[in-house]
Amino acid sequence: MIIDKSSPIPQYFQLQTWLKEQIHHGVFKVEDKIPTEEELVQLTGLARATVRQAIQNLTNMGYLVRKKGLGTFVTKPNISPQKQVIIGLIVPDIRSGYAPELARGAEDEAARSKHSLILCSSDDLYIKADFHANRLIENSVSGVIFVPTASSDSKNRTIVQKFQEKNIPVVLADRTIPYLDLDHVTTDNFEGAYNLTNYLIKKGHKKISFVYSNIFSTEKLRFNGYKKALEDNGIQYDPSIVVSHTGPYNEEQFSKYAQAILKQKKRITAVFAGHDRIALTFYLVARDMGLSFPEDLSIVGYDDLDFETLSLTTMHQPIYEMGIESVKLIDSRINGEKNGHQSIVLKSYLIERESVLRNK
Amino acid sequence: MIIDKSSPIPQYFQLQTWLKEQIHHGVFKVEDKIPTEEELVQLTGLARATVRQAIQNLTNMGYLVRKKGLGTFVTKPNISPQKQVIIGLIVPDIRSGYAPELARGAEDEAARSKHSLILCSSDDLYIKADFHANRLIENSVSGVIFVPTASSDSKNRTIVQKFQEKNIPVVLADRTIPYLDLDHVTTDNFEGAYNLTNYLIKKGHKKISFVYSNIFSTEKLRFNGYKKALEDNGIQYDPSIVVSHTGPYNEEQFSKYAQAILKQKKRITAVFAGHDRIALTFYLVARDMGLSFPEDLSIVGYDDLDFETLSLTTMHQPIYEMGIESVKLIDSRINGEKNGHQSIVLKSYLIERESVLRNK
DNA sequence: TTTGTATAATTGTCTATACAAAGTAATTAT
DNA sequence: ATAATTACTTTGTATAGACAATTATACAAA
Numbered sequence: 001m002i003i004d005k006s007s008p009i010p011q012y013f014q015l016q017t018w019l020k021e022q023i024h025h026g027v028f029k030v031e032d033k034i035p036t037e038e039e040l041v042q043l044t045g046l047a048r049a050t051v052r053q054a055i056q057n058l059t060n061m062g063y064l065v066r067k068k069g070l071g072t073f074v075t076k077p078n079i080s081p082q083k084q085v086i087i088g089l090i091v092p093d094i095r096s097g098y099a100p101e102l103a104r105g106a107e108d109e110a111a112r113s114k115h116s117l118i119l120c121s122s123d124d125l126y127i128k129a130d131f132h133a134n135r136l137i138e139n140s141v142s143g144v145i146f147v148p149t150a151s152s153d154s155k156n157r158t159i160v161q162k163f164q165e166k167n168i169p170v171v172l173a174d175r176t177i178p179y180l181d182l183d184h185v186t187t188d189n190f191e192g193a194y195n196l197t198n199y200l201i202k203k204g205h206k207k208i209s210f211v212y213s214n215i216f217s218t219e220k221l222r223f224n225g226y227k228k229a230l231e232d233n234g235i236q237y238d239p240s241i242v243v244s245h246t247g248p249y250n251e252e253q254f255s256k257y258a259q260a261i262l263k264q265k266k267r268i269t270a271v272f273a274g275h276d277r278i279a280l281t282f283y284l285v286a287r288d289m290g291l292s293f294p295e296d297l298s299i300v301g302y303d304d305l306d307f308e309t310l311s312l313t314t315m316h317q318p319i320y321e322m323g324i325e326s327v328k329l330i331d332s333r334i335n336g337e338k339n340g341h342q343s344i345v346l347k348s349y350l351i352e353r354e355s356v357l358r359n360k
Numbered sequence: 361m362i363i364d365k366s367s368p369i370p371q372y373f374q375l376q377t378w379l380k381e382q383i384h385h386g387v388f389k390v391e392d393k394i395p396t397e398e399e400l401v402q403l404t405g406l407a408r409a410t411v412r413q414a415i416q417n418l419t420n421m422g423y424l425v426r427k428k429g430l431g432t433f434v435t436k437p438n439i440s441p442q443k444q445v446i447i448g449l450i451v452p453d454i455r456s457g458y459a460p461e462l463a464r465g466a467e468d469e470a471a472r473s474k475h476s477l478i479l480c481s482s483d484d485l486y487i488k489a490d491f492h493a494n495r496l497i498e499n500s501v502s503g504v505i506f507v508p509t510a511s512s513d514s515k516n517r518t519i520v521q522k523f524q525e526k527n528i529p530v531v532l533a534d535r536t537i538p539y540l541d542l543d544h545v546t547t548d549n550f551e552g553a554y555n556l557t558n559y560l561i562k563k564g565h566k567k568i569s570f571v572y573s574n575i576f577s578t579e580k581l582r583f584n585g586y587k588k589a590l591e592d593n594g595i596q597y598d599p600s601i602v603v604s605h606t607g608p609y610n611e612e613q614f615s616k617y618a619q620a621i622l623k624q625k626k627r628i629t630a631v632f633a634g635h636d637r638i639a640l641t642f643y644l645v646a647r648d649m650g651l652s653f654p655e656d657l658s659i660v661g662y663d664d665l666d667f668e669t670l671s672l673t674t675m676h677q678p679i680y681e682m683g684i685e686s687v688k689l690i691d692s693r694i695n696g697e698k699n700g701h702q703s704i705v706l707k708s709y710l711i712e713r714e715s716v717l718r719n720k
Numbered sequence: 721t722t723t724g725t726a727t728a729a730t731t732g733t734c735t736a737t738a739c740a741a742a743g744t745a746a747t748t749a750t
Numbered sequence: 751a752t753a754a755t756t757a758c759t760t761t762g763t764a765t766a767g768a769c770a771a772t773t774a775t776a777c778a779a780a
């Protein structure tokens with residue numbers, strides 16, 4: 001029998017479930033007419049009002065369409081049985097640095113699970129990141145990949161918390177925020193910088209300038225790797241050839257730093273730039289000052305950006321993979337697979353080009 | 361009286377309308393309890409089932425919440441009075457060419473109207489563009505900015521039609537598709553190429569090679585501009601120094617073209633590359649062949665990509681503005697402001713750098 | 721060929737009634 | 751004072767029956 005009168009489950013609900021099963025099993029197919037109310041009354045022994053309640057509910061749910069004078073019909077298996085997943089990506093600027101590569105990695109991985117990616121550029125400003133965060137929340141995204149801005153840690157935390165309040169999983173990409181237990185994908189910045197510094201030292205360089213922004217976790221780690229490598233090789237750390245800029249990269253400012261460093265009397269032989277952009281600035285300034293390259297000055301960068309005509313020795317960061325891993329993390333959060341927060345640290349490797357010369 | 365028994369309008373519907381009005385006019389406020397079913401029976405003279413039908417409908421619509429044993433309550437006036445607008449952006453690859461600039465322009469303009477941008481890279485392939493199109497449609501985007509792929513016109517048309525069937529406005533960015541009346545944002549490719557060719561001619565060049573992909577509307581127009589400029593200056597068009605590649609840009613292939621052109625006996629003095637990437641490839645090949653630059657060979661490109669260390673004379677395309685205008689067009693479509701399709705042609709301008717030398 | 725009419729089938733609207741289930745509030749027992 | 755009981759209110763489930771509105775079909779009339 002279809003209806004169990006002794007069951008505590010409401011009879012309209014039993015009928016409703018039965019009808020749904022019939023549709024699901026293809027007994028009533030798409031566009032088919034299901035039995036009339038009267039027939040269902042005969043079939044189940046229920047009152048017509050009860051039958052109607054079951055049918056009405058299924059109609060509201062979109063399983064059925066009722067047509068006056070004609071009957072009740074099974075609707076086309078409707079749109080989107082699985083909810084659309086949208087992931088927000090907040091980068092400093094989609095035009096610069098590694099952002100395009102990160103975006104593409106994230107996009108490709110998202111596409112694999114039929115997810116979509118909303119693009120947000122923060123210009124490294126808290127206020128823009130906050131604006132985007134609000135919009136992402138309004139769009140009820142399923143997760144966010146966030147590259148922290150150049151603002152203070154506490155402001156970056158505010159943004160993360162905004163998402164957390166709405167139970168939206170957040171993955172920090174590349175940079176991290178202190179005192180915040182979060183999923184995080186980055187590269188081995190300390191180790192990478194350590195290896196790169198060692199490489200310079202093995203090439204005979206002792207006076208190695210280090211120029212970086214001290215507000216980003218990544219560059220701070222690189223600086224630590226640099227210092228450790230000096231120490232392990234018995235080279236005295238010299239603060240006078242280190243530039244620690246409190247703020248994000250800025251072409252004009254870093255050009256001045258480059259000029260200052262290159263004009264110093266105690267001649268440096270190599271520059272370790274906090275990232276490739278800085279390396280490029282150094283190269284341009286050095287060239288303008290009449291230094292020949294790499295004969296007069298060896299330069300290494302960090303990131304492996306695509307400078308077509310500048311053959312820069314640098315540390316390649318697997319940015320594309322970072323995008324992939326970020327989306328994977330978001331995905332596992334959405335599916336509630338993991339508990340506790342994960343930090344994924346990807347390996348970077350040295351790309352030896354022609355910007356470093358053995359120091360005699 | 362609340363209910364007009366003689367009206368042809370169903371009584372449950374009359375009650376439903378009345379209740380909705382009371383809520384709207386604030387007689388029943390948010391979180392308020394509305395009269396119980398029994399009270400409404402007294403008030404209206406209807407049967408309880410009829411009253412229930414009215415209440416049930418309003419519950420389904422989200423106006424009311426029923427609580428067993430407690431009563432029926434007015435819900436909070438729900439979320440999102442204004443719908444979120446999401447715009448899809450389909451570019452060949454967010455990592456290359458002008459895509460980042462276009463994306464950023466679109467993003468900034470979208471942000472101004474609190475819209476969001478979903479990023480899609482097609483790799484210039486029909487199949488990927490189609491995949492993204494389907495996902496954008498599933499996400500019910502409000503509009504799409506589409507850079508046609510390197511596939512055939514008919515395949516690109518198929519994708520556009522997919523959106524049109526769902527009444528989703530489409531704007532073609534940069535490239536166009538023949539025989540398709542659509543909103544379109546581009547630059548004056550013919551005129552730009554004409555001017556750039558004239559510039560070369562005024563610099564004394566007569567043997568000017570032209571190398572391009574003949575599958576894109578933009579580069580075809582540039583080629584036409586090039587030919588027209590030759591003609592207007594009385595220079596014989598020479599097909600043997602023109603490379604017309606049937607397919608998208610491809611580094612390996614274009615390197616071979618460059619080698620072939622540069623090895624020819626009838627020595628060319630300048631190259632007009634279909635876009636900056638091609639110009640770069642020519643530069644690299646020429647350099648590897650021992651040609652000095654720009655003394656032995658003048659090169660011009662098109663796009664004004666950011667090649668840090670290559671001082672390329674080129675035609676600057678206002679790509680950022682193209683992104684802005686594209687979103688503006690989508691916006692006016694969404695608001696139903698315009699009828700008929702619009703073509704916006706932005707002005708490009710010559711950037712004179714150091715890659716062109718006067719030919720003696 | 722078109723238009724009108726009758727009829728059957730089916731869903732839509734509505735009334736009247738009864739008991740169940742889930743809360744609240746007052747009362748009673750401990 | 752606290753806990754258990756009871757009474758009451760309100761929505762939830764269910765039955766039985768009546769008539770209205772809409773559609774398809776067949777047949778008749780213009």
